[in-house]
Amino acid sequence: xxxxDDFIQRVREQNNIIEIISEHxxxxxxxxxxxxxxxxxxxxxxxxxxNEDKQMYYCFGCGAGGxxxxxxxxxxxxxxxxxxxxxxxxxxxxxxYGENIKSNKKNDIFELYKMAxxxxxFTLKQSKNKKIIxxxxxxxxxxxxIKNFGIGYAPPDYNILYRYFKEQGYEDEILIQxxxxxxKTTRIYDRFSDRIIFPIFSPLKKVIAFGGRIIGEGxxxxxxxxxxxxxxxxxxLYGLNWAKANKHDYxxxxxxxxxxxxxxxxxxxxTVASLGTAFTAFQAKLLKRYTNKVIIFYDxxxxxxxxxxxxxxxxxKEEIEVKILQLEQAKDPDEFIVKYGAEKLQQKLDEAKADIxxxxxxxxxxxxxxxxxxxxxxxxxxxxxxxxxxxTIEQSVYIDEIIKKxxxxxxxxxxxxxxxxxxxxxxxxxxxINNKYEVSKPNIFIELLATLYHYEFIYAFITPYINENxxxxxxYKELFICIANNIxxxxxxxxDYFVNCYKDVESQKIISKVLLYEDDRYKDINKLNKxxxxxxxxxxxxxxxxxxxxxxxxxxxxxLLEHKKVIDRLHIDITNG
Numbered sequence: 001x002x003x004x005d006d007f008i009q010r011v012r013e014q015n016n017i018i019e020i021i022s023e024h025x026x027x028x029x030x031x032x033x034x035x036x037x038x039x040x041x042x043x044x045x046x047x048x049x050x051n052e053d054k055q056m057y058y059c060f061g062c063g064a065g066g067x068x069x070x071x072x073x074x075x076x077x078x079x080x081x082x083x084x085x086x087x088x089x090x091x092x093x094x095x096x097y098g099e100n101i102k103s104n105k106k107n108d109i110f111e112l113y114k115m116a117x118x119x120x121x122f123t124l125k126q127s128k129n130k131k132i133i134x135x136x137x138x139x140x141x142x143x144x145x146i147k148n149f150g151i152g153y154a155p156p157d158y159n160i161l162y163r164y165f166k167e168q169g170y171e172d173e174i175l176i177q178x179x180x181x182x183x184k185t186t187r188i189y190d191r192f193s194d195r196i197i198f199p200i201f202s203p204l205k206k207v208i209a210f211g212g213r214i215i216g217e218g219x220x221x222x223x224x225x226x227x228x229x230x231x232x233x234x235x236x237l238y239g240l241n242w243a244k245a246n247k248h249d250y251x252x253x254x255x256x257x258x259x260x261x262x263x264x265x266x267x268x269x270x271t272v273a274s275l276g277t278a279f280t281a282f283q284a285k286l287l288k289r290y291t292n293k294v295i296i297f298y299d300x301x302x303x304x305x306x307x308x309x310x311x312x313x314x315x316x317k318e319e320i321e322v323k324i325l326q327l328e329q330a331k332d333p334d335e336f337i338v339k340y341g342a343e344k345l346q347q348k349l350d351e352a353k354a355d356i357x358x359x360x361x362x363x364x365x366x367x368x369x370x371x372x373x374x375x376x377x378x379x380x381x382x383x384x385x386x387x388x389x390x391x392t393i394e395q396s397v398y399i400d401e402i403i404k405k406x407x408x409x410x411x412x413x414x415x416x417x418x419x420x421x422x423x424x425x426x427x428x429x430x431x432x433i434n435n436k437y438e439v440s441k442p443n444i445f446i447e448l449l450a451t452l453y454h455y456e457f458i459y460a461f462i463t464p465y466i467n468e469n470x471x472x473x474x475x476y477k478e479l480f481i482c483i484a485n486n487i488x489x490x491x492x493x494x495x496d497y498f499v500n501c502y503k504d505v506e507s508q509k510i511i512s513k514v515l516l517y518e519d520d521r522y523k524d525i526n527k528l529n530k531x532x533x534x535x536x537x538x539x540x541x542x543x544x545x546x547x548x549x550x551x552x553x554x555x556x557x558x559x560l561l562e563h564k565k566v567i568d569r570l571h572i573d574i575t576n577g
Contacts, residue, residue, distance in 0.1 A: 003084055005500050007096035011084055012499065014091040017055045017068040024075060033516075039075060040064040042292055051516055054495060058516040065512030067495075070505045076203045077235075077286050080503040086204055109178045109230050112165070113199075113207040116180055119164060120152025120197040120210075127153050131215050135196065139258065139334070145265055150199040154192035154212060161190045179209075179226040195223065198257040200231070200275075201241040208236070211257050211275070222256070224275065234280040237287070238273040239264065246270075250293035250323075252349070253279070253311065254333060255304070259297075262334035266342040268349075271297075279311040284318045293321040295352050297333060300326045305362065312355045316390075323352035356398055359385050369406070379408060380416060387420025395421070445476045446513055448535045451528070452483050454518040458532060459487045461574045465536050465567075470543050475507050479514055529574050540567045 018027060018034055027034040027050060038048040038059045047061035058065040064074065072083040088095060124132070124146065132153055141151065154161070162181045172188060175181040181188050195212030202208045209225035225231055239260040243251065248270035254260060256273050263271035270291075274283055287294060296311055298304035308324060315322045325348055330336035337345055353361075360382055367378040382402060389395050395417060403410045448466070452459060468484075471477035478498075485491040498511050522528040544564050551557065 004096045009496050011087045015087045018052055020068050056512045058512045066508035070508040112178045117199045117207045124153035135215055152197040154195045154197050156194040158189045179228045203240050205241045235282045240272050243270050243272050244290055251291045253294050253296045255298050259333050266337050281314055284314045288318045295323045295325055297325045322355035324358040325352040383416035384420045387417045444535050444538050449479050449514045450517045456487045461572050470539050533572050
């Protein structure tokens, strides 16, 4: 374990989940809980519940749930240790590691990057190098912008940063692992030399990498930090740490550091960059945490257009509305703003094309639709684009627009679209027991545990048929044992234990649903009876089927068949009081 249990408990005790979640959605107290619109999905009616006593949350709409640590893990895309550190920093709590753990290489690397960022920043501040000064003036990077974005300069001296770290007592091994220094034969030298340095921040504003731009001639023009234990280029969006500070109607996706800086200094603070044109599924999921609408504003060259097409597909899979802005009057955002100003750019953003029309018009540019044969080929490709849209309503809207613009019969286009349309299928893993019951294990176990926790009186009725041996080792079994102890011995469930032992988000969702989800349907004793009988039978059938597969003993097989007959005839009659 990285941190001591006492440290994690103190972090949780000194923070309040209401304060943390209120930074992302407005909460109103109703009864014993606070309610608000879910920060994880769009909704009109609040279905997101936060229990201050248990310090847990649960969304009755999308199923998101957990504690303050997992909330930050989900919302800020943090690991468990990073989330705990974030909470500790909020309350100025000193870090305590578990036994025999004095330090952590990941934290050492964070510290190295923090020190390197300061080193580069002050080197730039003191620089008298004319080519550096000319570059900064040419890109209109004044002292305020340099400070806000932490821009620095790596001197041409090949190992000046390495020598600086050695003076601070750092070993060669950690310096090489950090990616700030590299080794060739026996010589160790700095990764960045004679470059303008752009610090890359995590959403928590920690420096996790650098991008270096060469001044003058030379290759590569841009050089990034290598992947390390704290940096994965495919999982980072440059500028997100600033963009997420405020709520925005949409985000703007650009290519690089200077695009972000230029947009931010002109007031477009919702701009982030994918650090090149290789936009990834993880980056799309990251954006989804903060917005449902993205305008792609890549460069208008061939590489930028191809990257835009790829990004469209990735963003659509996350159900993000996508629009495209490509400007012919300038090669990048900075040049456009210099020529025409921020107001004109805002107008262009407001007029950005829907992603579907961007794709259609790009295909149209390759065909002469006045020639019947080429028009047919073009419209078949258009039908394929429409057929790939998952929403039939959205398909219908675009079909109506296309038939008007290209003068084509609606029935013909719809028939062509149907050839490409695939109805989304939700895949679930189920176990069939004699075709009578289908068991979706997580659902029935959670339903039983949640009902048992909130309707304690059912325990006496189900104990002859449900016991801890029917649960696999892990969270379900431990929750059952704790709930049973709570009912029998009035022993309160130790939430701290579950936080420390089950750190992953999925486990915390299970815990929060069990402890917070009181299903009002089961206040009706008839509905409660039906559900309990169904669930108890399903759990027993699954246990019987599993044992039948694992035993070759004839006597055990006979006993299992006899037990199954008992379960077949089972009828539990629950009465309240």
